[in-house]
Amino acid sequence: MEVTARAPGKIILAGEHAVVHGYTAVASSIDLYTVVSLRLRSEDEDTVKLKLNDIGLDFSWSVGRIKEVLSHLGSPFSSTPTSCSLETIKSLATLVDEQSFPETKIGLASGVYAFLWLYTSILGFKPATVTVSSELPVGAGLGSSAAYCVSLSAALLALSDSVKLDVSQKGWSTFKETEAELVNKWAFEGEKIIHGRPSGVDNSVSTFGNVIKFKSGVMTRVDSNMPLKMLITNTKVGRDTKALVANVSARKSRHPDAMCSVLNAIEAISDEWSTIIQSHAVDDLYLSANEEKLGELMEMNQGLLLSIGVSHASIENVLQTSMKYKLASKLTGAGGGGCVLTLLPTHISGEVINKLVEELGSFGFQCFSAGIGGKGVQISFDHSS
Numbered sequence: 001m002e003v004t005a006r007a008p009g010k011i012i013l014a015g016e017h018a019v020v021h022g023y024t025a026v027a028s029s030i031d032l033y034t035v036v037s038l039r040l041r042s043e044d045e046d047t048v049k050l051k052l053n054d055i056g057l058d059f060s061w062s063v064g065r066i067k068e069v070l071s072h073l074g075s076p077f078s079s080t081p082t083s084c085s086l087e088t089i090k091s092l093a094t095l096v097d098e099q100s101f102p103e104t105k106i107g108l109a110s111g112v113y114a115f116l117w118l119y120t121s122i123l124g125f126k127p128a129t130v131t132v133s134s135e136l137p138v139g140a141g142l143g144s145s146a147a148y149c150v151s152l153s154a155a156l157l158a159l160s161d162s163v164k165l166d167v168s169q170k171g172w173s174t175f176k177e178t179e180a181e182l183v184n185k186w187a188f189e190g191e192k193i194i195h196g197r198p199s200g201v202d203n204s205v206s207t208f209g210n211v212i213k214f215k216s217g218v219m220t221r222v223d224s225n226m227p228l229k230m231l232i233t234n235t236k237v238g239r240d241t242k243a244l245v246a247n248v249s250a251r252k253s254r255h256p257d258a259m260c261s262v263l264n265a266i267e268a269i270s271d272e273w274s275t276i277i278q279s280h281a282v283d284d285l286y287l288s289a290n291e292e293k294l295g296e297l298m299e300m301n302q303g304l305l306l307s308i309g310v311s312h313a314s315i316e317n318v319l320q321t322s323m324k325y326k327l328a329s330k331l332t333g334a335g336g337g338g339c340v341l342t343l344l345p346t347h348i349s350g351e352v353i354n355k356l357v358e359e360l361g362s363f364g365f366q367c368f369s370a371g372i373g374g375k376g377v378q379i380s381f382d383h384s385s
């Protein structure tokens with residue numbers, strides 16, 4: 001039996017970083033997916049294989065070796081969502097090091113630790129082959145880490161005893177609410193291994209889809225009534241969410257009062273975002289006025305993100321270029337490079353968009369658009385294997 005899970009990436013419309021400190025963020029899923037396929041192998045094959053197609057790395061562990069390295073820690077671990085201890089991460093690192101992880105890709109190792117933690121906790125020691133591939137750029141602010149953890153958790157849970165699914169279903173299907181919550185909780189544990197201190201907004205929007213508001217671990221669905229179009233520009237400047245989040249925390253401990261004011265201002269922007277997108281446009285004039293307000297909110301949010309130290313020369317370049325066309329932009333995700341959003345108002349001409357994309361392309365940036373606010377994680381069973 002083979003199961004495939006796909007989980008969407010996301011854009012944060014307002015409130016990244018602030019959300020880590022308990023302030024509101026608004027995020028939306030996008031129609032770019034990470035896909036995980038999981039095939040259980042017969043017991044005599046005795047290996048767990050992980051193929052990470054996007055980063056060109058393959059791993060293969062014998063089940064015996066995994067048991068040997070983890071048994072002194074009390075594995076098999078609890079099958080309910082539990083945090084991975086530092087001691088366990090060290091043992092998982094031993095398993096990864098044995099596979100000669102290339103030095104140049106060492107920043108990607110935490111994703112493999114997250115895999116091993118989710119795998120051994122949810123499925124124990126069953127031999128299997130797991131393949132991951134993604135339409136999302138990895139490490140660019142579009143929530144690839146969350147989509148990875150959500151799709152992995154979904155595929156593993158789908159073949160575990162913790163969840164009872166109707167395997168006869170054909171095509172993509174969604175989880176029931178309680179099962180989706182379990183997927184989300186496990187994905188959050190994976191995100192903790194990759195990010196250190198995730199807020200939970202990314203895994204929640206990847207699991208449940210649509211537009212959400214998120215504050216202090218609590219998600220509220222936002223009924224968006226506005227047609228939102230964003231140009232996404234990938235600056236291709238690499239960055240690491242874990243390091244950026246840690247830098248913001250350090251700045252907050254150095255300047256608690258100033259940072260508190262900035263984070264409160266970001267929260268006010270998120271709240272206004274959610275009010276505006278929930279309102280029904282009575283006519284074109286009303287829609288344009290709301291688009292203008294969202295543009296201003298994006299500019300203000302970006303200014304505040306600069307003040308907490310997460311912008312980058314490449315991001316500023318995108319801002320200045322889009323400003324020439326009177327368009328508002330902000331970074332999305334952790335910043336420090338990665339992706340920038342530019343709001344495309346309903347009545348913008350295709351000619352303007354083409355010129356902007358061409359100019360951004362001349363700096364080596366890559367522009368694309370994505371559908372906003374689609375479904376969250378889905379699974380599909382293949383009965384032929």
Ligand SMILES: Nc1ncnc2c1ncn2[C@@H]1O[C@H](COP(=O)(O)OP(=O)(O)O)[C@@H](O)[C@H]1O
Nearest residue numbers: 108111134138139140141142143144145148241
């Ligand atoms: N498709 C993938 N294959 C392997 N690892 C992945 C994949 N997607 C995400 N990851 C993991 O997530 C990390 C990137 O997460 P992060 O820095 O939070 O950036 P973002 O979530 O914005 O893409 C990578 O270093 C890797 O460990």
Ligand SMILES: C[C@@](O)(CCOP(=O)(O)O)CC(=O)O
Nearest residue numbers: 016017141143198199333334
């Ligand atoms: C910076 C932050 O708000 C979003 C990080 O998103 P990403 O990993 O850069 O896609 C962190 C978080 O909310 O966990």
Ligand SMILES: [Mg+2]
Nearest residue numbers: 143145146241
């Ligand atoms: Mg991430």
